[in-house]
Amino acid sequence: MMMMSSFNKMHILLCLLLATQLTTMAQGQTQIGFYNTTCPTFQTIVQATVQSAFRTNPAVAAGLLRMFFHDCFVLGCDASILLSGTSTERTAPPNLSLVGFEVIDAAKTQIETVCPGVVSCADILALAARDSVVLTGGTTWQVPTGRRDGLVSQASDTVNLPGFNEPISAQISKFADKNLNTQDLVALVGGHTIGTAACAVFSYRLYNFSGTNQPDPDINPTFLPQLRALCPNGGNASTRVALDTGSVNGFDTSYFVNVRNGRGVLESDAKLLSNPTTKAFVQKFSGAMGVPALRFDVEFARSMVKLGNTELKTGSQGEIRRVCSAINRSQ
Ligand SMILES: *[C@@H]1O[C@H](CO)[C@@H](O)[C@H](O)[C@H]1NC(C)=O
Ligand SMILES: *[C@@H]1O[C@H](CO)[C@@H](O)[C@H](O)[C@H]1NC(C)=O
Ligand SMILES: *[C@@H]1O[C@H](CO)[C@@H](O)[C@H](O)[C@H]1NC(C)=O
Ligand SMILES: *[C@@H]1O[C@H](CO)[C@@H](O)[C@H](O)[C@H]1NC(C)=O
Numbered sequence: 001m002m003m004m005s006s007f008n009k010m011h012i013l014l015c016l017l018l019a020t021q022l023t024t025m026a027q028g029q030t031q032i033g034f035y036n037t038t039c040p041t042f043q044t045i046v047q048a049t050v051q052s053a054f055r056t057n058p059a060v061a062a063g064l065l066r067m068f069f070h071d072c073f074v075l076g077c078d079a080s081i082l083l084s085g086t087s088t089e090r091t092a093p094p095n096l097s098l099v100g101f102e103v104i105d106a107a108k109t110q111i112e113t114v115c116p117g118v119v120s121c122a123d124i125l126a127l128a129a130r131d132s133v134v135l136t137g138g139t140t141w142q143v144p145t146g147r148r149d150g151l152v153s154q155a156s157d158t159v160n161l162p163g164f165n166e167p168i169s170a171q172i173s174k175f176a177d178k179n180l181n182t183q184d185l186v187a188l189v190g191g192h193t194i195g196t197a198a199c200a201v202f203s204y205r206l207y208n209f210s211g212t213n214q215p216d217p218d219i220n221p222t223f224l225p226q227l228r229a230l231c232p233n234g235g236n237a238s239t240r241v242a243l244d245t246g247s248v249n250g251f252d253t254s255y256f257v258n259v260r261n262g263r264g265v266l267e268s269d270a271k272l273l274s275n276p277t278t279k280a281f282v283q284k285f286s287g288a289m290g291v292p293a294l295r296f297d298v299e300f301a302r303s304m305v306k307l308g309n310t311e312l313k314t315g316s317q318g319e320i321r322r323v324c325s326a327i328n329r330s331q
Helices: 001-027 042-056 060-074 101-114 120-136 156-158 170-175 182-194 224-230 252-261 267-273 276-288 296-307
Strands: 196-198 240-242
Touching: 042 060, 042 101, 060 120, 060 182, 060 196, 060 296, 101 120, 101 224, 120 296, 170 182, 170 276, 182 196, 182 252, 182 267, 182 276, 182 296, 252 267, 252 276, 267 276
Parallel strands: none
Antiparallel strands: 196 240
């Protein structure tokens, strides 16, 4: 009887899950294998293109990951970040280090020769971001596809993006606007494990923080001379510095260990410790003693899938661009 009743419960639960899945699909969600029949080689082409670009310049991995994040945060994951032209998103100041446009363009060109007009640029970017994580040693996951490309891109919309010097409360609310919770925020910021930043965006912390003529007190005193050596006062503001000191080439939890130890490079990295909720996630992801651990690789993948469903265009919305840098009717 016991077994029977738990079987029944399980059965009901499964039916509910299936029903939920069908409802969400009917609303136009992404799905695993959207191009199974229409473009079965799509994933292989993206993977090979990202791999070859990565061999030439490993920095494209962080670039593509960041590009995907920017894309999803501004008008949803619709490749609006890829559109070129005056006053488009990619011209706005938060673009500063965006690299990898040519990787997406190269993958698109190849995909168009085998399945023309089928695969969206938004999906290519979503796959390229996942492949970038895998190439730097992270764990893989399945990327749902079926996004369509947007028709609009405006530099002014990039105000949605969380800023490197914004308080955590503002970041939490910007993520919440995208249906991403505080755990998603900390997991996704963990992408900084392979990131770099220009001295221009954090050297104000090193010499004269908030007009005090002192460094930011949140910087570990043993870390300060290291950062000052990398970004001398009045030096080259374009010099790029690893956000995960000692492990910039590996997709791992070392970023969280650094943050926990006062070795966050951006003010927003350091500020993760100023809020009890974000601080708790930093500790869990970093495997700190005495706190229940959370697996960063698993949670990062989960948050990436959530991020990838932000304000989707599916069905007949938007279009499938022929080239990723321009909408079809302008060609
Ligand atoms: C595509 O194929 C995979 C693997 O066989 C399967 O898991 C997935 O459900 C398929 N997706 C669609 C939309 O047919
Ligand atoms: C990024 O923004 C800067 C400043 O607005 C601009 O000069 C640069 O061309 C932009 N980068 C790209 C790739 O468009
Ligand atoms: C530090 O910043 C304050 C406020 O912006 C400014 O008045 C002061 O001159 C700066 N100090 C130095 C040494 O540049
Ligand atoms: C500043 O650094 C950038 C990036 O490393 C480099 O391209 C540029 O030539 C440097 N400028 C000067 C004046 O050294």
